[in-house]
Amino acid sequence: xxxxxxxxxxxxxxxxxxxxxxxxxxxxxxxxxxxxxxxxxxxxxxxxxxxxxxxxxxxxxxxxxxxxxxxxxxxxxxxxxxxxxxxxxxxxxxxxxxxxxxxxxxxxxxxxxxxxxxxxxxxxxxxxxxxxxxxxxxxxxxxxxxxxxxxxxxxxxxxxxxxxxxxxxxxxxxxxxxxxxxx
Numbered sequence: 001x002x003x004x005x006x007x008x009x010x011x012x013x014x015x016x017x018x019x020x021x022x023x024x025x026x027x028x029x030x031x032x033x034x035x036x037x038x039x040x041x042x043x044x045x046x047x048x049x050x051x052x053x054x055x056x057x058x059x060x061x062x063x064x065x066x067x068x069x070x071x072x073x074x075x076x077x078x079x080x081x082x083x084x085x086x087x088x089x090x091x092x093x094x095x096x097x098x099x100x101x102x103x104x105x106x107x108x109x110x111x112x113x114x115x116x117x118x119x120x121x122x123x124x125x126x127x128x129x130x131x132x133x134x135x136x137x138x139x140x141x142x143x144x145x146x147x148x149x150x151x152x153x154x155x156x157x158x159x160x161x162x163x164x165x166x167x168x169x170x171x172x173x174x175x176x177x178x179x180x181x182x183x
Contacts, residue, residue, distance in 0.1 A: 005017075005022050005044060007025060007082065009044060009086050013089060018040070019034065044086070045100070045108065048083075052108060054073070055073050055074060056073070057114075058070070063129065064173055064177060066122065067173050068169050071149065071172065072166075072169060075164035078154065084157075084158060120141075148176065
């Protein structure tokens, strides 16, 4: 059903997408969809959120390698046409609907911050980053790091239409790590 939602969204756009289209494409009754998702907004958010389940924070032995790997994963995900169409449609609609924006944050953005927390914890354990001394500051740093990585990669791929190359990833990582690392 989630695959059918993304396919229908890519084909029909936000305005053309209906629960009926998704049900037909998925081979289920509309009532089946409505039992799980009370609205198109909820269905599309879950369909997009499921794409991000593929992302994992590797532990490759260095913060640099970990960041480069996750940026590569994220860029690969964003390069897929279904991801591009779904995200752009969802973000555009979210600008007009505060509840949808909140739902995007809860279902997509906030869960993905675990990647930053995992990466930071591994880097702290390796001595690459200082240990957190204040929980509030650590949460703010996680937010800033996530926003920096996600925003930069999304802008480059979705807005500028530029590729994420290994060289670009290395340069981006240099800029990101400069103020973060203690070594």
